[in-house]
Amino acid sequence: MSLWPRKLLQELRDCHKAVVLTGAGVSAESGVSTFRGAGGLWEKVDPMKMATPEAFSGNPKAVWEWYEARRRQVAEAAPNRAHEVIAWMEGYFPGFTLVTQNVDRLHQKAGSRWPLELHGSLWMVRCTGNPSCGEWEDRHELVNLPPQCPQCGALLRPGVVWFGEGLPQQTWDEAEEAARACDVFFVIGTSALVYPAAALPEDPLSRGKPVIEINTEETPLSGRVTLSLRSKAGEALESLRELLLGNKPG
Ligand code: BV8
Numbered sequence: 001m002s003l004w005p006r007k008l009l010q011e012l013r014d015c016h017k018a019v020v021l022t023g024a025g026v027s028a029e030s031g032v033s034t035f036r037g038a039g040g041l042w043e044k045v046d047p048m049k050m051a052t053p054e055a056f057s058g059n060p061k062a063v064w065e066w067y068e069a070r071r072r073q074v075a076e077a078a079p080n081r082a083h084e085v086i087a088w089m090e091g092y093f094p095g096f097t098l099v100t101q102n103v104d105r106l107h108q109k110a111g112s113r114w115p116l117e118l119h120g121s122l123w124m125v126r127c128t129g130n131p132s133c134g135e136w137e138d139r140h141e142l143v144n145l146p147p148q149c150p151q152c153g154a155l156l157r158p159g160v161v162w163f164g165e166g167l168p169q170q171t172w173d174e175a176e177e178a179a180r181a182c183d184v185f186f187v188i189g190t191s192a193l194v195y196p197a198a199a200l201p202e203d204p205l206s207r208g209k210p211v212i213e214i215n216t217e218e219t220p221l222s223g224r225v226t227l228s229l230r231s232k233a234g235e236a237l238e239s240l241r242e243l244l245l246g247n248k249p250g
């Protein structure tokens with residue numbers, strides 16, 4: 001019995017503009033820690049003590065050490081089947097937008113060309129100087145923590161969006177625009193608790209468009225979407241690709 005109803009498969013084959021919103025659950029099968037749930041990052045660390053501007057200004061070294069540990073974990077990680085199928089979807093659907101809350105850049109490693117990174121990236125650093133020297137990609141091991149800006153000597157901070165901080169405006173605007181224009185919306189591997197990202201499915205839901213959730217657990221969205229698959233992202237997406245390519249009867 002297929003996870004994917006035949007009628008929905010036909011709608012997907014006829015779809016013009018697809019949007020995929022991903023969360024940490026998509027990277028779980030790559031060995032990258034999620035935030036909530038068993039073994040999640042927030043089990044060991046209070047987010048308000050590590051993922052806020054106040055936490056950083058209060059103890060920049062501790063915050064940097066936490067982010068460095070995550071950078072190291074991610075640097076060893078390889079994209080998994082979920083990332084690969086999502087990269088494949090970019091070429092399958094005539095219009096496709098990937099919106100991610102993830103900061104690990106595994107989507108890019110799997111070949112996704114333009115993920116909208118709502119919460120920034122572990123590989124970006126930003127000068128806290130006033131005025132700031134800007135933000136840039138930094139992929140090497142940061143030795144002396146907290147690192148200093150090579151231009152002005154001010155502290156560098158991780159280029160991620162912390163609680164209480166606004167999302168990058170243009171990235172958010174593009175994500176909202178894609179959600180408003182899509183005719184199918186996938187929500188994959190997110191607890192759908194963090195706003196404003198968690199609000200993105202509202203528009204396609206209000207327009208009666210198919211909203212498909214893939215998650216190993218129930219979320220606040222599960223009872224409201226067209227289809228909520230209780231499955232690992234890699235498995236469900238691999239079976240979807242096979243069905244859309246016609247390898248298996250739907
Ligand atoms: C904003 C940093 C306004 C980067 C993150 C009180 C104080 C301050 C703010 C607020 C407040 N109350 C509410 C808010 C708003 C707040 C918010 O939503 N809080 C929630 C918790 C209530 N939002 C904000 O603060 C945002 N900014 O509102 O600013 C503003 C506006 C303009 C100008 C100024 C200010 C900022 C939000 C971004 C916060 N930064 N992280 C980092 O360190 O990584 S959030 C953090 O949670 C991560 O970034 C992550 O992206 C995000 C969401 O988590 P998920 O990705 O969903 O991961 P999670 O572990 O939760 O879930 C994984 C799921 O996968 C689970 O459901 C699991 O079942 C599933 N799963 C597991 N394995 C698999 C699987 N599914 C499929 N397959 C598997 N194999």
Ligand code: ZN
Binds near residue numbers: 129132151153154
């Ligand atoms: Zn600087």
